[in-house]
Amino acid sequence: MYLQIPEPSRPISAKIVDIWRWTNTIGHSVTLLILGVLLYFDHHNNWVSWIDNVLYILIGLFIISAVYSIFIEPSILQKSWRYEISEEFVQLKHGRFNQYHTLIPMTKVEYVTTDQGPFLRKHELFNLKIGTTTSSHNIPALPKEEALMLRSQIARYAKVKDTDPEGEDVE
């Protein structure tokens, strides 16, 4: 452990690895396809020479990024994701090379939502979004029961501030 801090312990679903592989494959294929079409028009219509170079560089970069985000990143990201929800705090941690630790007090939570796209729906998974006044945070790929349970739990914990006006008048 690099930092001497209490770390969150709960993992996200392992099924997300395949889902991320698929969505990243689709995203990168579409981008590469568009670049390919541009390259075709470039050769066909003899555009200015520098467009050529830019397109080749972009295609090169996208192939490298595709290899990384389809074959390497999903499993690393899934393995490194941890979250913890207590009565007082939401704690998130993710990333291997760049590691992120986030700490949000329950009193600052403004809303909590769950959502799912077609891929998540197929595996009965949900994203859990936690919003504060300054930003919103996403815990990806939680099994259905867990996501719904957490959603109502956070809503209950965050509601504490109703008795404590705005949760910020405490001096």
Add this chain to the structure above:
Amino acid sequence: MSSQPKRYHAAWLLFELVSFIKNAFFFILFLFILRADTYTGWILWAKVLFIIFAGWTILNIILKWFFQTYQIKNRTIILREGVYVKNQRVVPIERIQNHQTHTNFLHRMLKLTSLTLETGSSDSEASVTFSVITHEEARHILHLIEEKEVMESEAEEGKQKSGTTVYFRSTKKDTSKAALTSFSFLAIFPILAAVYFQLDDFFNLDKSTENIFHYFSEHLWLLFPLFILAMILSAGIGYIQTVIKYGNYTISADAERIYIRKGVGNTSTFSIQKNKVQAIKINQSLIKRLLNMVEVKMVSAGGTGDEKLETNALYPFMAKHDAYELINLLLPAYHIEESMKRLPQKVLYLKLLAPYYGTIAVGIGLFMFQREWLWITGVIFLLGILSRILDYFFTSYLRHGEFIQTRKGGFSNETFLTRRQRIEQIEIKHSWLQRKFNVASLQFSNRSKPVLISELDDLPKEDAAEFYTWYGSRT
């Protein structure tokens, strides 16, 4: 307390019209004054189009005014507007945290003012603005807002609602200092140059003289009285400008609120609830640093986002010592420490070692498009190194008690102070390279508009961990 829906003061129409004419000034000048006699070709078309557009705008202003109402009912402000699409906003009075008034020249002539009420939220509809309102009505609304605080404070074990105390009133000396510090008197130099060359034309001096120094030395006598005159004139103009903006600066406060009033001619007032102050920012430009002056700003959750008003600052030209004392008096919940912790020396090497993405991007771009300008990359690289060194030397931080205090900057610096309860969230990030140097980056955010995110890069990892546990150990 309730009232019927009311339209805004009829002078609103006049204000909108004036602002329309101001915006269209150059079109009017060009089409109807400079080209007044031309009725052919595209000028004719432009004139016709402009008249149609102006008619449409004026009609819209009238319709907008007609359909726009406000109503105060059951301790909420209900705003209705929209000619084609109706829109209704309900703002509970309890939500209002700050209020500002601003009286410009036109307001003053018509004995009116403008009033802005700020709520705590950070979205685009966070504030309610009455751009034209009578003083009486403004007082009435403010009274409603403050009524709630009296009730609140009475609930707090009958805390006495003491009268307001004036803590600061700017003197003539302060204003002169402000005029000097803002360098407004230097604005004369471009004017001076212009005048000199005008004179040059007038006396029909020999244009063919190649040696400009020779040229100057011959007419130096002319320059001298002119220079004195110009300095006096410009100091005068600068002083008047400063008086208009910062004259009669008064800071007062009672148990709950801080009141700021400033300006001569264009008067602005600002009021903020003490316990809604999210953080304090202290800015020092290079010149203020030399004169040992500071500008103290109170960060609040609402904010109109209008930089022009900038009334959330305590007097921007206050001596450092006085300013700190004033903060302690006004906001006992905040305490500024002078000595702070610096980053360890190894961080300098880390900062210099981190990838130079900007330089690389510029380099590649120039290599592809403008190879003869490739040397610019070197300049960017040197600037990058310089800014990293400055960044290292001027970053400092401190965590004491309930506070976290950071300082950043190079030639000018900014100190930021906030309390644990005011921090919305924190994030610690460390990259592979940072781990090799045993450091991490800390980021924390405060409510404001726009959201205020403070970053502290490359802290020793023990300190970063300590911040994290400190924030996580709230009671």
